[in-house]
Amino acid sequence: MAALVRSLLSGAVLSGTPLLYATLAELISERAGVVNLGLEGVMLVGAVSGFIAAFHTGSASVAIVVAALAGGVFNMVFAYLVLARRANQLATGLALMFCGVGLSALMGVRYVGSQITGLPEHDPLVYGAVPLAGLIWWVLRSTRWGLTVRAVGENPVAAFAAGRDPHVLQYQALFVAGLLGGIAGAHLSLGVARTWSEWMTAGRGFIAVALVIFARWHPLRAVGGALLFGGAISLQLSMQARGVPISPFILDMLPYLLSLAVLAVGRGAHRHAAPGSLGRVFQGTP
Amino acid sequence: MSDAFALRYPRAEALARFLGLLAFALAVFAAVLLLFGKNPLRAYVDVFASTLGTAYGWSETIVKMIPLMLTALAVAIPGRIWLINVGGEGQLFIGALAATGAALYLAFLPGWLLPVVMAGAGALGGGLWAAASGFLHARGWVSETISTLLMNYVAVLLVSFVVFGPWKDPEGVNYPQTAEFVPAAILPTLGTTRIHLGLVFALAALVLWALVMRRTRWGLEVRAIGGNAEAARRTGIPIGRYVVVLMFIGGGLAGLAGMAEVSAIQGRLRPSLSPGYGYSGFLIAWMARGHPAGIVAASFGLAVITAGGDILQMTQAIPGSVVNILMAVMLFVVLGRQGARR
Numbered sequence: 060m061a062a063l064v065r066s067l068l069s070g071a072v073l074s075g076t077p078l079l080y081a082t083l084a085e086l087i088s089e090r091a092g093v094v095n096l097g098l099e100g101v102m103l104v105g106a107v108s109g110f111i112a113a114f115h116t117g118s119a120s121v122a123i124v125v126a127a128l129a130g131g132v133f134n135m136v137f138a139y140l141v142l143a144r145r146a147n148q149l150a151t152g153l154a155l156m157f158c159g160v161g162l163s164a165l166m167g168v169r170y171v172g173s174q175i176t177g178l179p180e181h182d183p184l185v186y187g188a189v190p191l192a193g194l195i196w197w198v199l200r201s202t203r204w205g206l207t208v209r210a211v212g213e214n215p216v217a218a219f220a221a222g223r224d225p226h227v228l229q230y231q232a233l234f235v236a237g238l239l240g241g242i243a244g245a246h247l248s249l250g251v252a253r254t255w256s257e258w259m260t261a262g263r264g265f266i267a268v269a270l271v272i273f274a275r276w277h278p279l280r281a282v283g284g285a286l287l288f289g290g291a292i293s294l295q296l297s298m299q300a301r302g303v304p305i306s307p308f309i310l311d312m313l314p315y316l317l318s319l320a321v322l323a324v325g326r327g328a329h330r331h332a333a334p335g336s337l338g339r340v341f342q343g344t345p
Numbered sequence: 346m347s348d349a350f351a352l353r354y355p356r357a358e359a360l361a362r363f364l365g366l367l368a369f370a371l372a373v374f375a376a377v378l379l380l381f382g383k384n385p386l387r388a389y390v391d392v393f394a395s396t397l398g399t400a401y402g403w404s405e406t407i408v409k410m411i412p413l414m415l416t417a418l419a420v421a422i423p424g425r426i427w428l429i430n431v432g433g434e435g436q437l438f439i440g441a442l443a444a445t446g447a448a449l450y451l452a453f454l455p456g457w458l459l460p461v462v463m464a465g466a467g468a469l470g471g472g473l474w475a476a477a478s479g480f481l482h483a484r485g486w487v488s489e490t491i492s493t494l495l496m497n498y499v500a501v502l503l504v505s506f507v508v509f510g511p512w513k514d515p516e517g518v519n520y521p522q523t524a525e526f527v528p529a530a531i532l533p534t535l536g537t538t539r540i541h542l543g544l545v546f547a548l549a550a551l552v553l554w555a556l557v558m559r560r561t562r563w564g565l566e567v568r569a570i571g572g573n574a575e576a577a578r579r580t581g582i583p584i585g586r587y588v589v590v591l592m593f594i595g596g597g598l599a600g601l602a603g604m605a606e607v608s609a610i611q612g613r614l615r616p617s618l619s620p621g622y623g624y625s626g627f628l629i630a631w632m633a634r635g636h637p638a639g640i641v642a643a644s645f646g647l648a649v650i651t652a653g654g655d656i657l658q659m660t661q662a663i664p665g666s667v668v669n670i671l672m673a674v675m676l677f678v679v680l681g682r683q684g685a686r687r
Contacts, residue, residue, distance in 0.1 A: 096490070140677055145684035149429050149490055150631055154676035157624065161669030165381055168664050257666060265494045272491075308506035315495045322487040 067293055072185060073251060074296075075289020077102075079188045080243035081267035082274065082281045083195055084236040089271055090199060091232035092212035092225075092336045096152030097137050098240050099264025100159020105130040105241030106248040107163040110255040113175045123184070123245050130241020131234045133159065138233040142226050148338055160258055167255045177253040184246045189282055196278040208232050212334035240264075262315065269318040273325060275332035284321075291317050366682075367646070370675040377670055383663060391660050392653030402652075404538035408610070409648035411540075412437065412619070414547040414640055415602035416626025418554060419471075419595040421635040423479070423489075425558070426570045426584075426591060432478060432493025433599045434623025435500030436471035440600025441607045442504050443470030445523055445614040448530040448607075449512065456529035463530060464546075464604050471600015472593040474500065479592030483585035489592070497623070505616045512614065523614040532609040543605030550598055551637045567591070599623060620651060620665070628672050632679050647672070 081098055088095045095101075109126030113119060137155045140146040178184060199205035208228050210218040215225040247263070248255055266288060274280035295310040375385035396402045416433040423430045444467035451462055478496060482489035505521070507513075514524040532542040558564035569577040570584055578584050602622065607614050625647050633639025654668035 096494075136677070140681050140684070144681035146677075146680035147684065150676070151680050153431060153624075153627065154673045154680065157628070157669040157676070158673030161667045161671075161673065162377070164664040164666040165377070165670070168662075257664060262495070262498050265491065269491055269495065306506050306510050308502045308509065312499050312502050315498045318495050319481075319487065319492055322491065323481060 063297070067290070067297055070293030070296060071286055071290035073182075073289070074292040075285040075287075076182075076185050076188050077243045077246040077251065078263060078267060078270065078288050079192065079282060079285035080184070080239050080246060081264060082270040082285055083192060083278060084239035084243060085267050085271045086274070086276060086278060086281060087195065087199075087208070087232050087239070088236040089337055090212045090276060090334055091208045091229045092215065092334055092338070093138075093141060093229055093233060094148050094152065094268075094338050095134070095137060095155075095233070095236065096149055096265070096268060097134070097155025097159065098152075098236075098267055099260055099262065100156040100162075101130045101134050101237055101240035102244035102247070102260045102264050103159040103163040103258065104133045104166075105244030106259060107167040107170075107244075107255055108241070109245030110170060110173075110175065110248040111166065113177065113249055114170060114173055117176065119176075119178050119183075119249060122249055123242060126241040126245030126249075127238040128241065130239070130244065131237035133162075134233050134237025134240065135230075138230050142229055142233075156264070164257045167257070170255045171257070173255065175249070175253060178246075178250040182246075182250050184242065184250055188285075192278045192282050199278065204228075204231075209334070212336060214335055243267075266314055266318050269322055272333075273318075273321045275325075276334065277332070288314055288317065362682075363642075366675060366678050369678055370671060373674045374671040378663075378667075383661060388657055388661055388663070391656050392649065395656045396649045396652045401538075404540055406645070406648045406652055407544065408539045408541070409651050410641075410644045411543040411547050412602040412606055412622040413625055413629060413644040413647055413651070414551065415543075415598045415605075416623050417629035417633065417640045417644060418547075418550055418626075419475070419599035419602075419623075420627045420630035421633070421640065422554060422595040422598070423475075423588075423591045424630055424635050425567055426574070426587060428479070428482070428588060428592065429490040430475060430478070430493050430592065430595050431490055431627055432475055432496055432500075432596070432623070433626045434619065434621065435493070435497035436474050436596040436599035437603035437606070437619055437623050438497075438500040438504050439474040440467035440471035440597075440603030441614060441618055442500075442507065442603075443467050443600065444604035445507075445512070445526075445607055448526045449523060452527045452530065454529070459527075459529045460532055460542075460608065463608060464601060467600045467604025468597040469600070471603060472597030475596020475599070476589050476593040479589040482592075483588040489588075501616070504614065504618070508614055508616055514613070521616055525613050526608065530608060531612060532605060534609060539610065541605060541609035543602070543609060546601055546605065550601075551640060555637045599626070620654070621669075622651075625651060625672065628676050631676060634683070 081102060085098055105126040108129035109122040112125035113122035137151060140151045141148050199209060207223050211225045211228045218225055247259060252259060270284040273284045291313045295313050298310055299307050378385040378388055396406050416437060419433045419436060420430050444463040447463045447466040478489045478492040481487040481492050508521045508523055512523045514522055534541045566582050570582060570587055574584060606618055611618055629640055629643040629647055632643045650668050650671055654665040657663045658665040
């Protein structure tokens with residue numbers, strides 16, 4: 060029994076880690092007032108870039124840096140479209156997802172089935188995830204940059220009147236979000252699966268968007284949310300491994316149904332926690 | 346200058362814009378292919394020769410347009426009141442699932458009635474699947490964008506569950522598929538091609554939608570909500586009800602697409618029933634900005650691209666999902682233009 064609990068918990072931590080990085084990525088982006096549904100695509104680009112880097116260099120740290128930068132640069136396509144071109148955020152995010160699906164498939168075609176050593180057993184990304192959530196909490200709460208980002212997300216016109224350039228801060232926030240999204244993907248391909256396969260994120264980018272709402276835009280609550288969802292994934296895997304007579308396809312639905320359930324149960328409670336100008340982009344003063 | 350041109354030749358300008366967009370997207374995609382050591386010219390020759398070079402290619406392009414037009418309407422109809430339905434793929438799968446249920450369990454029905462019941466089941470299944478998201482949104486509980494996205498995964502898994510489990514063909518060895526449908530459950534096709542009755546469904550839905558929006562009180566109210574939801578609410582239009590109903594209609598059409606695919610193309614239920622028609626429909630609806638004629642034109646373009654993806658996979662060892670890049674670049678250009686003009 061103790062062994063079962065221990066394997067469930069360690070599974071929850073392992074599966075929850077990429078979700079936590081992805082949730083923090085979306086959280087920073089939304090705190091700056093931008094909804095990014097393209098996180099799924101950013102994760103895929105990070106996952107494949109990290110995998111290719113690990114395959115050729117054999118170094119996990121190089122792979123993580125490459126994945127983060129790839130995610131950051133890729134997310135700048137989204138930033139340019141929604142900030143400079145004022146494109147619809149939701150539709151552009153989905154287009155970014157399509158782009159990431161195709162691009163990662165093209166990049167990874169020669170690496171499907173390849174073997175890598177991946178991350179070491181004492182996985183630095185797992186150990187780093189919770190401290191990172193604390194760091195982001197502190198940055199958003201106490202630093203000048205974090206406060207300004209939040210001000211832009213709440214009311215960009217007021218931030219502009221106070222002498223800040225909302226777009227510059229949103230570009231910065233989206234770049235940081237891209238870095239974290241890339242790391243989230245890298246943890247999937249280097250730490251969890253240790254292989255590359257097309258569309259291996261399987262909707263985790265969208266689950267992260269749901270988790271941000273569940274966490275009411277708070278980095279520390281995101282830790283609990285990611286652990287809960289990691290637990291759901293780990294429970295499903297361990298039930299399959301034990302041959303519980305429930306179809307694996309039904310068990311696979313668990314994380315998606317859980318996302319819907321927590322959002323529906325949270326109802327209006329989260330609405331007041333949302334950044335004031337979420338989804339609307341600053342268009343200059345009239 | 347350009348304004349006068351737009352006034353006098355609105356169609357010419359729209360066409361020029363469309364061709365410019367197409368050329369830009371094709372150029373970007375060519376650059377990406379070149380970057381990864383593939384020959385873009387050969388890729389384009391393969392795509393266009395196989396789709397538009399032969400009569401068979403044309404007929405197959407039209408076959409692919411059918412589900413695309415229906416899933417595009419599934420996005421465009423709720424989109425008329427700014428709902429973002431990204432669940433076309435899931436609604437198509439549920440429609441296919443419901444229609445399959447009818448085909449398997451009501452196979453004794455007379456030949457004229459069975460397809461009607463299957464179409465009804467498919468539309469009802471897809472419609473209810475989408476209406477659930479509409480309900481969650483109307484209550485202010487969950488954004489329809491998130492819920493339709495998440496429910497896509499649930500729908501696809503549900504289809505996998507039945508074809509690997511309770512509905513698995515007992516004679517199918519190990520293939521995950523249902524038994525073949527009885528002949529009465531197959532939609533009629535045109536001559537020797539695979540173009541099927543679904544084409545009539547799709548075109549009728551497009552015409553009907555355009556007429557209802559222009560000619561009826563109901564369409565006027567939908568347009569009022571789309572124009573200014575707050576003003577519409579104050580004149581007493583029940584917005585919540587419209588949200589659920591429009592999602593139901595949209596999901597129903599995606600479900601009809603799923604029914605037509607299993608009935609006319611597959612002849613049984615398989616998990617590989619759609620190469621992402623629901624997602625392509627989303628792109629089409631945004632490119633056409635919900636306009637019926639635009640939906641037909643954009644569906645044609647996307648049908649060529651979708652068919653091209655299959656060809657590239659076979660002739661050039663490029664993964665089929667690479668055409669997603671081309672779709673995304675086209676959408677980037679359209680969205681960037683729409684935003685800048687606002």
